[in-house]
Amino acid sequence: MDKPLRIFGRAREWDGLASFATRPTSAMRGGASLAVVSGRRRQGKSYLLQALAEASGGMYFAATEATEAESLRLFTEALARHTREFIETPFRDWNDAIAHMFRSFSDRPAVVVIDEFPFLSRTTPALPSIIQRELGPGGSGQASTARLVLCGSAMSVMGGLLAGQAPLRGRASLELVVQPFRHRESAEFWEITDPRLAALVHAVVGGTPAYRNEFTQGDAPTSVEDFDAWVVRTVLNPQTPLFREARYLLAEESAIRNPALYHSVLAAIAGGHNTNGGIANFIGRRADQITHPLNVLEDCALIAREPDMFRPGRARYRIVEPLITFYEAIMRKRWAELEIRRAEQVWATSRQTFLTQVVGPHLEALCRALALESGDQLFTEQPSEVGSGTVNDPVNRTQIEIDVVALSAQEANSPRRIVSLGEVKWGEVIGHPHLHRLMRARDLLRAKGYDTEATTLALYGGAGFTTELTAAAATDDRILLVGLDRLYS
Known part of the structure; x- marks a missing residue:
C-alpha cells in the first residue's frame, strides 16, 4: 500500500x-x-x-x-x-x-x-x-x-x-x-527555512503535528522578527487551544492523582533542578518521596531519565514535551496575568528566562540527538551512546559540565573510547575559553583511563564562533564547529 x-x-x-x-x-x-x-x-x-x-x-x-x-x-x-x-x-x-x-x-x-x-x-x-x-x-x-x-x-x-x-x-x-517529528522534519512541516527561527519554534511546540494547524489555526511565524508576536498571539493567547494544552497533557494521564505535586516536579526540572536531590529540595520533599511521581511521569513519557555518562548512579531528568517546559518556566507563574490578556507584558519580562531556561537546554537536547543520528558524518566513528556528563576537576575544585558526550561501544579488555566531547551555547559567541574547558575535561578523562586519542572536541553554537576559533578549527580536524545551519542541514 x-x-x-x-x-x-x-x-x-x-x-x-x-x-x-x-x-x-x-x-x-x-x-x-x-x-x-x-x-x-x-x-x-x-x-x-x-x-x-x-x-x-x-x-x-x-x-x-x-x-x-x-x-x-x-x-x-x-x-x-x-x-x-x-x-x-x-x-x-x-x-x-x-x-x-x-x-x-x-x-x-x-x-x-x-x-x-x-x-x-x-x-x-x-x-x-x-x-x-x-x-x-x-x-x-x-x-x-x-x-x-x-x-x-x-x-x-x-x-x-x-x-x-x-x-x-x-x-x-x-x-x-509514534514519536513527534524530529527537528529537521518539524521545520519542514512548519515550512520554516530559517534555522534560528526553526529552533525557537521547536523549543516552544516541539515536533507535535497537531500544533501546526489545529491548535494555531495555521498561524506560523514568518521570520525571527515575527517570533515574539507569534508567541503572544498563539501560545500566550487565552483564545487559542494551545494556551491550556500543557495543563491538559497532564490532566489526561489517569495515573496522575495529585496534579499539584506533579506540576511542582515539572517546574523544578524546567527551572534547572534536574537531579533527584535538586527536585526534592525545590518542592520541599525528601528524595525518597519523589521517587513515585518521577516514575509515573517517566511511564507517561512526559519526562526522561538520562544517566550521567561519567558518574554511574547519577542521573538528570529532562521534560520530553517542550510545550510543558514552556508552560512551567514561563506561563504557570504568570497565569493570572495571561488570563486577563496581558501577554505582551508577560512576554516582555519573561523572554530572557525563555532563552536561558527553555531554549538553551532545548538546544543541548537537539545537539545530542544530532550526535546520535549523524555521528558518522560528524566524528571519526558512529557513537553507540550519547548523553551528558560531569567531570570532576580536583585541582581547580570545580566540576566541568559536558553538554554532549559521545562514547563508542565498550570493548572487552580495552579502555572506553570517547568519540566526542561537546559544549553547547545558544546566545553566547563561542571562543577559545570554551574550547579550553573541553581540552581540560579531555585531559582529566584520559587520566581516569578513557581513550581520548581520537576524541573530537565539538562546539555547538547558536550565536556563532569567534574568528580565532574558526581559524583554529580549519587547521585541526579534531575541532568541530556546528552552527544552526549545520544542525538543520
Missing part, C-alpha cells in the same frame, strides 16, 4: 503498518495477528490508522469514555456496519464480541483498528486477557485473518500491555511508538 499523499512524513511508520496489514497469513505463525500502536497525544496516530484502514478496506473503531455496556453496543454497531452482517442477538459481554470479531474475518487479511483502547480496558480490565485467549490455541483467532491494531495515548496503559507478566506479552508482531 502506498502512503497517502495527505500524510506528511511518517514513512517508516507507514511501512511498518502496511507490512503488518498485508503480510500473507501463510508467512506468519497462523491465524490473526496483533499490533500495538502508542504515542503521546496529538502525534497523528488516529490520522495514520484511519488512513491505513481506508487504504486496506479495514475497520476503524474509536472508543469513547463510556460505560462497558455502551462501549460494547457501539463496537457491535461498528462491526455490523463494516461486515454488513446483521447481528441478531446482542453480545452479552466482550467475550462474545471479541470471539465474533475474529470469526468475521476469515478469507483475507483484514485490518481491525481499535483506537483509544485504554477507554475500553479501564471499564473492562479483563479485555487484554480476553484478546490473549482468543489469539491463543483453541481461540477464534486461530482461524481468522484479522490484523488487530490496538492504539492508545495513555502511555502508562499502553506500555503495560506488553510488559512483564501482562496477558498480551509475546503476542504482538508489531509494536509501534
